[in-house]
Amino acid sequence: MLTPAELVWLIAAVAKGDQAAFERLYAATRAKLYGVVLRILRRQDLAEEVIQETYVKIWNSAGQFNPGLSSPITWMASIARNRAIDLVRKKSELSLEDEPAAMEVAADSPDPLARREMTEELKRLLECVGRLEPDRQKLVLLAYYNGWSREQLAAKFETPVNTVKTWLRRSMLDIRECLGL
């Protein structure tokens, strides 16, 4: 993996139309973005479709990346994740699992990292998530990692959708306060 600074340079070069830089950027980041997207979509064909759209968007809007506001990998992962969520929400009427092509991939839980291996930002966020009630910790992490809708979360927690709505809202405000945002 390249350093954030190297990724910043690559994105800067991509903004100027540098195709070789784009290829290096793709090589350095595709597996991470694919891992993020596959967890949410759980189908290889859809995940690759989203990754394709993501890199097309990165090629076209690399100039909009501001290293003062986000890390390069977070910026790229946000593009990929948003597309995956958009897709999964629009397709929610037909259950992904029911389709014949559905694949059981990327269903692993997120990999636990040793605490000393985490970045400060991650530790801080996890400390704040850790202050939520246990159920709500899971609620937030399931939503983020698996891209679950409120309905899916309601089914998992055996509680009305409106309750999930309230929990999510409260949780995000608590996290915000804890992070000092």
Add this chain to the structure above:
Amino acid sequence: MDYSEDHICLAAEYALGTLDAEERSQAETMMSTDTEFAAVVQAWEFRLGVLNQMVGSIEPSPELWDRIRAAIGISGEQQAPLVLPEAPLPEAVSPEEAPPDDMPLIDLSDITEPQASAWSPVVVETSNVVPLTGQAQRWRSIASVTSALAAALVALIGFQLFAPDWLPDALRPKPRTEVVEVKTSAPPPAPSAQYVALLQGQSGGPAFILTVDGTTRDFTVRKLGAPPAEAGKSYELWLISDKLGNRPRSLGVIGAGDFTARPILAAYDTDVINSATYAVTIEQAGGSPDGAPHSQPVFAGKLIETVQPR
């Protein structure tokens, strides 16, 4: 603008991903018309995005690159074989060596669906994948084995991304002292141009990233690999330009937080800003008392344009 709790929650849930399709498109419309709201969303995406450090890497199929290239109209002529990033991971951290005592703050082990036990571990469909060669094969197999190894892998990616200084010597990215191109005859910043400088020392990764808005000339310093300033000391940022007789001009103390933003550069000419060297020294707490630096620069760099004016 101060946003209501409703707006803040909308932004947060957009980033979290729990809005339904209609609410998402509502939020997207707001983001496209209200840059401040877009910034609130982006701040949430940035805060939550660190969670992706714990998601393992999985290789997509090799044909995907061809499809992306075709989609953006890149010709295949200049395409070299894909070179994967050097990944000296298995030697560095084997699962056996991963300390079991340092547990994560939150137990993530049971947040998969109830039927998770019936699911296979990370598996990549390989039936329609052409054989990969050498390093790629290795990378793929690394990414698809046990979760402990995947955890180590992700941990290392996290390290290299955010804190190169914590890496053992062998794994540290090579020090780069000449990464900043000098643009002595750069044209004045056009509207919307963004300039960036990596401030780094003689060895080790970049310590700070300096970003300058070409229009407002506001600058932001983002802390990257710099160690915290010692007790009783502060990092201070200086502008050094031959157009100003090479006398360092203070741009102020860099705060202890991740970001420091200031409008001070507006006082300088475009030419000076573009060609100056930006240097960081260690001063007494609160900064140099007499407007002159008291140490050799520990980190320095020059600006390059990162965003093409359009």
